[in-house]
Amino acid sequence: MANPLHDPFDLDGLAGEADHTAPAPRREPAPPPPAREPPYLAALNPEQRRAVETLDGPLLVLAGAGTGKTRVLTTRIAHILWTRRASPSQILAVTFTNKAAREMRERVGHLVGGAVEGMPWLGTFHALGARILRRHAELARLKSNFTILDVDDQIRLMRQVLSAENVDERRWPARALAGHIDSWKNRGLAPDKVPANEAQGFANGRGIDLYRQYQERLKTLNATDFGDLLLDCLTIFQQHPELLEDYRRRFRYLLVDEYQDTNVAQYLWLRLLAGPRRPDGPNLCCVGDDDQSIYGWRGAEVGNILRFEKDFPGATIIRLERNYRSTPHILGAASGLIAANAGRLGKTLRSEVAASGEKVQVRGVWDAEEEARVVAEEIENLQRKGHRLSAVAILVRTGFQTRTFEERFLSLAIPYRMIGGTRFYERAEIRDAMAYLRVVAQPEDSLAFERILNKPKRGLGEATVQILHQTSRAQSLSLLEAARLLSGTEEVRPRARAALGELVRQFDGWRARTRDLPHAELAEIVLEESGYTEMWRLDRSAEAAGKLDNLKELIRAMEEFGSLTDFLEHVALVMENEQADSDDKVNLMTLHSAKGLEFDTVFLPGWEEGLFPHQRSLDESGIAGLEEERRLAYVGLTRARARASVLYAANRRMHGLWQAAVPSRFVDELPADHVEIENAPGIYGGMGGSQFEERPAPFTSAYDTPGWRRARDARRGEPQRRTDPRIIEGQAELVVTSEPTSTHRPGERVFHLKFGYGRIVAVDGNKLTVDFEKAGTKKVVDSFVERA
DNA sequence: TCGCCCTATATAAGG
């Protein structure tokens, strides 16, 4: 292999590059651009056009929802190519999701007439990070065929580290450590850079040490996690400036999508690649919308976009404020809502849609079942009027909310599709199959080896695994090599010894055949000979058939790739198995996965305090969390072209407990001019008239939100009181704390809003087990019952 | 070593 320090771009394997010849810094005079005005410019509005034509210097495009952000990005790339400012391989274009990358590639291809195979540097942060890291793997103590571990593997590896260090896993769960490490990596912090005081809370201050050990284990496994794909790049760039310089000269244009979602590591990565501003340095263009920053919880820093002018002096800022998607009412409602957030760059979206359209519908319902019933009914009405189901979406805050809708749709035979759910490559059987292939491709992948060691059952249990680990640690061997060693010694029982020997022999055989067999065929042989498929064939359970189908699908998917390595890379970085689903179905997904999409009709259920804004968000991040939730609401509303419908339920079952719910403060923040309120009769008034007033005092004050006040006032027939949206309650008030112990005693007769009268059977903290007269025995939280 | 049962736990999500 060529020395990557001196000739990193030679490994590209790209044919037909314009600049293959000159490694030295140079900027040849560009050939004159074609005289004729490019056809794509005519399709742009003046601001978009300026964003496309401002090619020199840092540029921030603040693109509000529905203002043609992707069009600007893709047209800009086309324009760079058209004006001969750079060849395709000199443009770095980075996105967050594979979907966005794919769309960008397609649209650029469409604009420049097909040939964009030459854009090797268009992809997600992680894909591009992996690409760079594979070229310089040895600088990060890796081999270029390193494995990219998924979250599942990460946790298992951390468990191993924790148990090796005798850390009590019940007290310090691996998940929590994973969380810490992830957030350090998101902030670009290698173990030696983590501030000492930060890990105090974990395992008696051993957090950083555990982080270091985890990194060591990764290196011995020749593996990285997702965070390393960027973090290792940062380290390499910092330690090898000449190499960074090569990349800076290489990339004449940098384009970044969804800049508001970048975390610190991504920001540093971009800054390093952009370098100081200079004539031969790259030109950076970031596109984003601070109002759509909804990934703070996974490390995104809105600050990055807010700080752009400071970070890149002399930056041009262009606002795209013409919205081509939503009607004025929908846009008015969304704008009014988001105005309650402080610390925005500020945009005034104007609707370019002629029809004023319907107002945003706001509707209170009794519970989730009614919510689903109402939505399904409206969808059927739309369908009767000739609307397509695929133009309808239901956007929920949390995953569990989809269940009620699914049940309703199933019983009414309304076709629907779940977007986001469990992904193909996360299924257990797919992971197992992948683990076999990973060991074939990379025998040092001991995590994969351990995963399939006893799948199917080979009589290799806990005891054998322990000995394998000891041997592997003592002799610095991979688990596979440890197994090879142990299969020839007396250290394990004869049965296990034979099984180990057989497994090692099989892997040797499969590995030997990688060269002369197509990889999909080899995979079939591996799964067959290992007995893995047989295991599922013999399985009598209901899921077994589906799992076999999935395995077939896996083989089919493999056929589309050039090699086993390519396929493994794809799975690690893409996770989803693309399925073209053009059928006419209702779309069901979380608000997070709806970003970037649009629909004629959007239903937004579950606008209740605690669910949306989500309690956890408020507890963990206070006002910042609330503002992020509000941005999420903004994203939800702005998905709608013609119709948006907000719903909230008076009662919701969460974690198996019934909770009385109050309307979200966001409901109250929607400007009255743009909404039409339609409360189902009796939701916040009829029933007994006591559910708001006769609560214990601490509960009432905790729920003193605008939405709650509105519901209460509406009930009293008083005029609605609008609170100044800029005044946000202090964090303490946002936290709903349930009383730790109940004042209720077994034997008491109580009344519950949903279940009626009953007698307390047991008291556990604030949870009561109540034997209801009509509803049977239920567990409820004490604040939802009153003494009868 | 396997399998069952109990209990603790977590509910946002992409690469």
Place this chain on the structure above:
DNA sequence: TATAGGGCGA
């Protein structure tokens, strides 16, 4: 409520 992981008995 649903599930996953740990503990314990056969």
